[in-house]
Amino acid sequence: MSIARRLETLPLGPFHYRLLLICGIGWLFDAMDVGLISFVLPAVGGEWHLTAAQMGALGSIGLLGMGLGAVFGGALSDRLGRKKVFTYTLIFYGAATFLAGTAPNYTWLMFWRFLVGLGLGAEVPVAFTLMSEFSPARYRGRMTVLLESFWALGWIVAALIGYMAVPRWGWRLAFFIGALPALYAAVLRRALPESPRYLEKIGQLEAAAAVVAVVEKDSGVPEGEGPFEPVKDEGPASGGTVWDLWSRRYFRRTLCLWLLWFGINFSYYGIVTWLPSLMVGKGFAIIKSFGYVLIMTLGQIPGYFSAAYLVEKIGRKTTLVSYLVLSGAAAYMFSLSNTTGQLIIWGLAVYFFNLGAWGVLYAYTPELYPTAIRATGSGWASFSGRIGAILAPLMVGQMLALMDQEAAYTAIFLVFTAVFAGTALGMYVLGIETKGKELE
Secondary structure (H helix, E strand, O other): OOHHHHHHHOOOOHHHHHHHHHHHHHHHHHHHHHHHHHHHHHHHHHHHOOOHHHHHHHHHHHHHHHHHHHHHHHHHHHHHOHHHHHHHHHHHHHHHHHHHOOOOOHHHHHHHHHHHHHHHHHHHHHHHHHHHHHOOHHHHHHHHHHHHHHHHHHHHHHHHHHHHOHHHHOHHHHHHHOOOHHHHHHHHHHHOOOOHHHHHHOOOHHHHHHHHHHHHHHOOOOOOOOOOOOOOOOOOEOEOOHHHHOOOOOHHHHHHHHHHHHHHHHHHHHHHHHHHHHHHHOOOOHHHHHHHHHHHHOOHHHHHHHHHHHHHHOOHHHHHHHHHHHHHHHHHHHHOOOOHHHHHHHHHHHHHHHHHHHHHHHHHHHHHOOHHHHHHHHHHHHHHHHHHHHHHHHHHHHHHHHOOHHHHHHHHHHHHHHHHHHHHHHHHHHOOOOOOOOOO
């Protein structure tokens, strides 16, 4: 059996859950850093008297960095290995987050937030590629969605920091706390294994077999018997390029993924980046708006867990289309909400279905490419998403500048409703089902 085949047929064991925890903590820190800007924006805007357009740019600059980082991180991961890129990106963006807390003015804060995004973006395709490559075929979707569920925990931590720390001690402390991921890199260097699929692809069969043997032992399965046959991979020999993603074989898959990533990023970041500020604009005090958003973010956790269950029961395509449609419906109802109770209920629904769709997307993306271009493909898909993530906060800022608060609030969420619906249609038409299939 090839090393890849041995990984595909294993039962879940302690190793897989340890890997989920190790990668999940890194993922939690990613979400915390991304989420902090949403809760820092109102405080920074008030202290430095920023315009809505300037606040939108501050929300978008990190996403621009994430887009570029995803491209470089994915490509480097296919050439240098998953573990090395995962570890060093943690150090990079942790240090940049600390320096953001020292920014003396708007320009420097923009610069440091761009570097934070660069490091975060480089890590994103690596983390879920690594989890996907270790997971057995029949559990891959569930394990990858569970990894993505740590994003909810990180966002809740960011909301807690925003609710408890920012109003009392200022926004700089939030960034200093966000520098903690740099310390976690020491844990990763010792505890995180390299992907056997990557090792096999570059010809290090003995090293790959040694890692698989550890996984088999933890899973209670006798070690595979050598000699090991290298898996036949029709992708490039040493990492691919964006042009490989648009070849005839992968054209439909790439188009589908780029549409999905753009639409989900556009809606998600447009909503979460501005939600505290929008609620302040509707008359809620800053600490109350943070508290309400904190409650809404709790909807992410059951959203992820429900998606983790459904993704292996009804498949990636049906789950993703359903959650996108329901995200659009929830966003529409949120736009019509007038009372605190309605805002919280429909806000919970937006987070539930939106983040459930995110979880399925992270499970689905690496399943569409072979090992040689898996992280590259994931990185470029993430890049297309960051374009949407950059445009959305800027769009919201411009709409607030050109329209009165009440009209802009309704129009903003109607735009997100339309984007959710269009993204669901794209997945329905172009998406292929990968449930239970082995990785190429």
